Amino acid sequence: xxxxxxxxxxxxxxxxxxxxxxxxxxxxxxxxxxxxxxxxxxxxxxxxxxxxxxxxxxxxxxxxxxxxxxxxxxxxxxxxxxxxxxxxxxxxxxxxxxxxxxxxxxxxxxxxxxxxxxxxxxxxxxxxxxxxxxxxxxxxxxxxxxxxxxxxxxxxxxxxxxxxxxxxxxxxxxxxxxxxxxxxxxxxxxxxxxxxxxxxxxxxxxxxxxxxxxxxxxxxxxxxxxxxxxxxxxxxxxxxxxxxxxxxxxxxxxxxxxxxxxxxxxxxxxxxxxxxxxxxxxxx
Amino acid sequence: xxxxxxxxxxxxxxxxxxxxxxxxxxxxxxxxxxxxxxxxxxxxxxxxxxxxxxxxxxxxxxxxxxxxxxxxxxxxxxxxxxxxxxxxxxxxxxxxxxxxxxxxxxxxxxxxxxxxxxxxxxxxxxxxxxxxxxxxxxxxxxxxxxxxxxxxxxxxxxxxxxxxxxxxxxxxxxxxxxxxxxxxxxxxxxxxxxxxxxxxxxxxxxxxxxxxxxxxxxxxxxxxxxxxxxxxxxxxxxxxxxxxxxxxxxxxxxxxxxxxxxxxxxxxxxxxxxxxxxxxxxxxxxxxxxxxxxxxx
Amino acid sequence: xxxxxxxxxxxxxxxxxxxxxxxxxxxxxxxxxxxxxxxxxxxxxxxxxxxxxxxxxxxxxxxxxxxxxxxxxxxxxxxxxxxxxxxxxxxxxxxxxxxxxxxxxxxxxxxxxxxxxxxxxxxxxxxxxxxxxxxxxxxxxxxxxxxxxxxxxxxxxxxxxxxxxxxxxxxxxxxxxxxxxxxxxxxxxxxxxxxxxxxxxxxxxxxxxxxxxxxxxxxxxxxxxxxxxxxxxxxxxxxxxxxxxxxxxx
Numbered sequence: 070x071x072x073x074x075x076x077x078x079x080x081x082x083x084x085x086x087x088x089x090x091x092x093x094x095x096x097x098x099x100x101x102x103x104x105x106x107x108x109x110x111x112x113x114x115x116x117x118x119x120x121x122x123x124x125x126x127x128x129x130x131x132x133x134x135x136x137x138x139x140x141x142x143x144x145x146x147x148x149x150x151x152x153x154x155x156x157x158x159x160x161x162x163x164x165x166x167x168x169x170x171x172x173x174x175x176x177x178x179x180x181x182x183x184x185x186x187x188x189x190x191x192x193x194x195x196x197x198x199x200x201x202x203x204x205x206x207x208x209x210x211x212x213x214x215x216x217x218x219x220x221x222x223x224x225x226x227x228x229x230x231x232x233x234x235x236x237x238x239x240x241x242x243x244x245x246x247x248x249x250x251x252x253x254x255x256x257x258x259x260x261x262x263x264x265x266x267x268x269x270x271x272x273x274x275x276x277x278x279x280x281x282x283x284x285x286x287x288x289x290x291x292x293x294x295x296x297x298x299x300x301x302x303x304x305x306x307x308x309x310x311x312x313x314x315x316x317x318x319x320x321x322x323x324x325x326x327x328x329x330x331x332x333x334x335x336x337x338x339x340x341x342x343x344x345x346x347x348x349x350x351x352x353x
Numbered sequence: 354x355x356x357x358x359x360x361x362x363x364x365x366x367x368x369x370x371x372x373x374x375x376x377x378x379x380x381x382x383x384x385x386x387x388x389x390x391x392x393x394x395x396x397x398x399x400x401x402x403x404x405x406x407x408x409x410x411x412x413x414x415x416x417x418x419x420x421x422x423x424x425x426x427x428x429x430x431x432x433x434x435x436x437x438x439x440x441x442x443x444x445x446x447x448x449x450x451x452x453x454x455x456x457x458x459x460x461x462x463x464x465x466x467x468x469x470x471x472x473x474x475x476x477x478x479x480x481x482x483x484x485x486x487x488x489x490x491x492x493x494x495x496x497x498x499x500x501x502x503x504x505x506x507x508x509x510x511x512x513x514x515x516x517x518x519x520x521x522x523x524x525x526x527x528x529x530x531x532x533x534x535x536x537x538x539x540x541x542x543x544x545x546x547x548x549x550x551x552x553x554x555x556x557x558x559x560x561x562x563x564x565x566x567x568x569x570x571x572x573x574x575x576x577x578x579x580x581x582x583x584x585x586x587x588x589x590x591x592x593x594x595x596x597x598x599x600x601x602x603x604x605x606x607x608x609x610x611x612x613x614x615x616x617x618x619x620x621x622x623x624x625x626x627x628x629x630x631x632x633x634x635x636x637x638x639x640x641x642x643x644x645x646x647x648x649x650x
Numbered sequence: 651x652x653x654x655x656x657x658x659x660x661x662x663x664x665x666x667x668x669x670x671x672x673x674x675x676x677x678x679x680x681x682x683x684x685x686x687x688x689x690x691x692x693x694x695x696x697x698x699x700x701x702x703x704x705x706x707x708x709x710x711x712x713x714x715x716x717x718x719x720x721x722x723x724x725x726x727x728x729x730x731x732x733x734x735x736x737x738x739x740x741x742x743x744x745x746x747x748x749x750x751x752x753x754x755x756x757x758x759x760x761x762x763x764x765x766x767x768x769x770x771x772x773x774x775x776x777x778x779x780x781x782x783x784x785x786x787x788x789x790x791x792x793x794x795x796x797x798x799x800x801x802x803x804x805x806x807x808x809x810x811x812x813x814x815x816x817x818x819x820x821x822x823x824x825x826x827x828x829x830x831x832x833x834x835x836x837x838x839x840x841x842x843x844x845x846x847x848x849x850x851x852x853x854x855x856x857x858x859x860x861x862x863x864x865x866x867x868x869x870x871x872x873x874x875x876x877x878x879x880x881x882x883x884x885x886x887x888x889x890x891x892x893x894x895x896x897x898x899x900x
Contacts, residue, residue, distance in 0.1 A: 075761070076729060080543040083442075087450070090442035091459055094519075097512045098462045101469060101477045108480060155372060162369035173373070179639055180377040186566065186635040187383075187628070188573020190600045194624035195383050197607070198390050221376070249362035278470020281575035281600070285607050305472040309576060312476065327476045331469065338468035342461060453706060532743040535701055536806070540756035540813050541733030550755070555746040 102331070109328025112321035118329060122291045134326050137307035139293045143209060144283065144301060145276045148217040152272060155217075156224035157265070161254055164232045165240065178229070184222040192219050193282035200286060210297040212287025219282055220272040227271055231264025232257070263344055270341040274334050280305035304330045384628065391622035394615055403622065409586050416619040418626070423588050424503070424596035428578060429571045431507025431592060433564065436514040441560075443515075444522030449534075449548045467516035475580030478509040483581055491593050501583035503592040509581055510571050518567045521642075525559035526552055528645050559645050562638035569634035573627055575600035599623050652677040652847055653698065653817070658712035658722075660693055662705055667693050669871045671712070675864075680839065680848045682858040682879070685868035686899060691851040694868070695819050698849065699735040700728050716817075733760055735817040736810030736846075741826045742802035744794035749786050752794045752805055753777060756813035776812045780804040780838055800831025807838065818842065820850040824857065836861060855895065859883060867891050 120133035159177075167174040196215035205211055239260060243253040258265070280303070288300030289310060304326055311323035394403070394416060406417025447456060487500030529552050537547040553560070583595020584605060603623050606616075653675040660668035668690050675681050683691045696702040698714065700721060714721050721731050733756070745752050753773040756762075763769040773790070777783040782804045786797070794805055803823065810818060820839065824832040839848055840861050852858050858865060858879070865882040867875045867890075875882055875891045886892045893899065 076543055076546065076759070080545045083545040084446075084450075087442045087446040090439045091446060091455075093439055094443060094459070094466070094515060095462055097515070098465050100481060101473065101512075102465070104477050104480050105473060108476075158365075158369045159372050159376065162366075162373050166366060166369065175643075177373050177377055179636065179643075180380050182639045183380055183632055183635045184376070186569055186573075186631055188570075188575065188600060188631060190573060190575040190603050191383075191387075191624050191628050191631070193607075194603055194621060195386055198386055198621065218379075225376075249358055251362040251365040252358070254365075274468050274470075278472065280470070280472050281604055284604060305470055305576065308472045308476060309580070312479070312580070324476070327473055331473055334468050334470060334473075335465065338464050339461075342464060530743070531704075532739055532741065533745065535704075535737070535739065536743050536745060536809075537755070537759075538701060538704075539699055539732050539735075539737035540759060540809065541729045542756075542759045543729050546759055550759070551745055 102335075105324075105327050105331045108324040109331070112325040113328060114325070117322065117325045121293070134302075134304075134307045134311075134322060136291055136293055137302040137304045137326060138329065140209070140212075140287070140290075140301035141277050141304045143294065144212045144216055144287060144303060145273055147213045148220060148276055149269060149273055151213070151217045152220045152224050153265075153269065156221055156228060156268075157258065159225055160228045160232055161257060163229060164235065165250055165253065165257065181222045181225050181229075185226055187222075188281070189219055189279050190281040193285035196282065197285040206298070207286060207288030207300045208298045209287060209294045209301040212283045212301055212303070213297075215282045215286045216276050216279065219279060220276050223272045223275055224268050227268040228261065228264055231261050231268070235260060266344050267341045270337045270344070274337045274341075277337075278305055278330065278334055280309055284309075304333075380632075384632070387621055387625040387628055391618050391625045394618040394622050397615065404626075407588060411613065411616045411619065414615055416615075416622075418599075418623065420586050420588050421597055421599045421602050421623065422626075424582070425572055425598040425600075427503045427589055427592070427596055428506045428510060428582065428598050429568055431503060432510035432514055432571045433568060435508060435511030436518055436567065437564065439511075440515050440518035440522055444519050444526060445548050445552075447519075448523055448526040449544050449552065463516045463519055466512065467520075471513070471574060471576040472580075474509050474513055474577040478505055478577060478581035482508050486593070494591075495593050498593045499583065499595070501581055501595050503582070503589050503594060503596045506578045506582040506596065506598070507592065509577050510574055513574060513577060514567045514571050517570055518563060521563035521566060522560065525556045525563055525642070525645065528559065528648075529555050556645075558641050562641035562645075565634050565638040569631045569638075572598075573600055573631055575604050579604055599627055652717075653849075654713075654715040656713040656715070658694075658697065658710070658714060660690075660697060660702065660711075661709040662693075663707040667871055668697070671873055673866060673873060673876060675847065675849055677847050678843060678845070679863035680843050680850060680861050681864040681866060682862035683849065683851045683866045683868060684853075684855065684858050684894075685874075686894070687853070689868045690871040691868055692821055695737075695821055695849065695851050698817075698819060699732050699737055701732075701737070703728070733813050734815050735819060736813070736815035738803070738807050738810060738818065738820045738823040740822045742799060742806050744797070744802050744805055747794065748791045749777075749794045749797070749805060750790040753809050753812050756809060760813060762813070772812060776808040777805075779811055780808040781834070782808060798831075800827050800834065803827060803831065803835055804838070807835070811842075815846065817847045817849065820848065822851055822853055825853060867894065869894070 116131065117133040118138060119135060121135050123132035163174050163177060192215055196211065196218070200211045235257065239256060240253060243256050283303050284306060287303060289302050289306055290300045291302070294301045307326040308323045308330065311319050311326065314320060398416065403416060404418050404422060406415070407419040408415040408417040409420060443459065447459060482505045483500035486502055486505055487498050490504070491498035491500065533551055533555070534547050537551045538544070542550070578598055579601040582598060582601055584597050584601055585595040586597050589596045603620050606620055655671050655673040658668055658671040659666070671694065683694065685691055693702065697710065702708055702710070710722050712722065716731065716734070745755055747755070750773055753776055754769055757769055757772060763772060774783060777786065782801060785801060794802065797805060824835050827835060836857060839850070842848065862879040864877065865879045866873055867882065869890060875886060875888045882891065883895065886895060
């Protein structure tokens with residue numbers, strides 16, 4: 070029985086360690102969220118999200134960061150649409166046109182994995198050189214292009230995941246009715262719609278929160294861009310730049326912007342989970 | 354009518370093939386682009402002197418990357434040191450013990466950690482971790498520390514890496530067939546013994562691959578690290594000193610580099626270093642993970 | 651003494667898998683559990699060593715007395731119970747380690763031997779008991795996965811025997827094997843019944859006919875009929891059993 074006890078002690082010890090580990094994870098989550106909310110709420114006001122930076126904004130005078138909110142929405146909206154246009158055909162191609170053990174599919178998936186792992190600062194640096202090459206300045210267009218490139222691998226990887234478990238019978242059924250593979254696309258898209266939805270939410274989350282890539286390419290401005298060639302402000306950069314100011318009022322705005330960004334991202338994450346849960350239930 | 358449909362199908366095939374190929378080519382284009390841009394500095398200095406020198410004086414044309422490389426390594430090492438045990442224990446619990454109730458709470462928590470943008474972690478680091486280090490931790494060891502240190506960057510990065518590491522570990526552990534666990538359990542092993550001697554043992558390669566992926570993620574993380582690392586050029590001698598990792602270097606200097614071609618080239622070289630590290634690490638670990646996935650099927 | 655099952659009910663989520671099972675499994679005999687797939691044979695087996703615990707949403711009611719002690723209650727020491735009840739599963743599953751380490755695994759887990767020599771001796775003894783020693787001699791340090799499927803199954807049996815159980819549960823232990831290996835393993839079970847109480851789930855009636863001392867026939871989670879093999883096979887009391895034995899359904 071002594072043996073059994075040492076075995077049990079080890080078991081309990083590690084179980085306790087696992088509980089501690091999970092407790093730490095929870096601690097981090099709560100700490101981050103609480104910090105952002107408590108600090109942000111103090112600085113939050115209606116003006117922040119409805120007004121552009123006024124004169125003297127950066128020395129603590131009035132105004133808000135509507136420019137950053139709108140800029141982020143412009144960039145994220147455009148790049149999400151562009152990203153979807155590119156990734157749906159690619160995912161479809163990988164899963165329907167190519168065979169399961171296709172070499173091309175393997176290499177392509179590896180390439181997307183590498184692109185997925187690429188730090189956004191590298192995208193930013195690369196995007197910047199490309200823009201200079203084409204004679205572009207920091208602009209809304211530059212930001213859109215780089216963010217599109219950044220989220221395509223995210224789109225493709227997560228949609229690919231959803232499509233791979235896709236029942237092949239449905240394809241066969243469609244072919245059997247005489248449909249070409251291109252026509253079968255519609256069937257597939259309808260089937261993996263929840264997968265596309267979650268992928269989109271995931272990508273939007275990444276796109277809206279990324280700072281390192283737009284820093285080089287979209288730049289920063291106090292006004293709302295009216296054309297693609299004007300620079301655009303973004304929320305993460307609004308946080309980053311204003312936080313580096315020594316003036317408390319300006320820092321406060323950074324916290325308010327951080328709060329807005331966090332709320333957006335949390336909403337995206339929660340609705341993502343909601344979609345997967347609901348649709349996976351329907352599938353059964 | 355039929356011909357039209359078939360032509361449409363063929364056309365779609367061509368376009369999609371082109372798109373897929375383009376994305377593969379994109380990796381190559383990126384490599385070439387960064388290389389071409391960093392060529393001037395590589396022509397002027399030997400590769401070895403660039404990565405082994407610690408003299409960073411762009412105005413005098415001296416570009417020694419050692420402080421930044423060491424800074425990156427320090428921060429990454431610390432981040433993995435913090436996140437590895439936490440992630441491993443969490444993943445073992447979730448796959449080996451796994452009461453549905455616990456999952457219901459832990460998964461959304463991990464979701465949130467994964468979803469939060471880098472800049473938010475930076476804000477959290479500045480408000481919580483940095484003061485904690487400067488007020489509570491540092492005074493036991495050194496006279497004064499601003500808190501903007503290797504340690505702060507390591508902690509913030511560690512937290513950011515946890516969700517990635519947990520999800521990769523879970524993926525790897527789930528590849529172990531249930532029968533294997535049952536074989537061990539039915540011999541009188543406890544769950545932990547089974548996890549330790551069967552699951553972890555069988556998935557060593559996969560765990561390594563997961564960790565390498567986490568390392569490459571940590572190495573490239575920019576804004577959060579930039580906000581808490583202190584950004585002082587120099588080789589840190591302990592974790593309570595500031596540091597200056599490579600991504601922070603690039604992000605901080607993008608504005609001024611335009612005026613000096615060699616400076617710009619040096620920064621592009623920094624991006625190239627990151628690119629190569631991430632490329633190699635990702636390829637290695639993904640290939641391992643694919644193998645595991647295939648052997649399972 | 652052996653195993654006594656009283657009013658056992660097993661629910662998994664909303665499904666009532668085992669209904670009011672009452673059964674005595676006599677000592678040092680082979681008891682075969684037969685019945686069509688999905689009748690709860692495997693669930694019953696997995697309840698006996700509590701492997702069922704890892705199934706999501708499972709609820710156990712009733713009593714299972716192993717040597718007089720109830721194993722269903724929360725007070726039961728499950729790992730010790732599992733040591734005493736060996737399991738041979740349908741597909742052989744060697745652990746990812748050498749042949750030697752496979753057999754030694756349970757001994758090490760349970761810290762049975764202090765001296766390494768004693769461990770080596772025990773491994774040898776058990777490999778001999780399943781007739782594998784001559785075949786793997788000289789390569790016991792090579793990975794177990796390189797053995798043939800039949801050899802692997804015997805290795806798994808040796809591994810179970812090494813922790814000195816009193817009971818052996820076998821879940822269609824020969825169904826994944828070729829006919830010759832299958833025969834070898836079957837003969838092994840017969841030779842083991844002098845020392846162990848063996849409970850076997852089987853899909854092949856012929857096998858049950860050849861080796862069973864007792865037979866339990868299950869259908870839709872209930873025991874339809876149980877008793878000595880002779881009686882159940884040649885003089886079944888229930889119409890359902892007769893039908894099953896005559897091959898009316900399977």
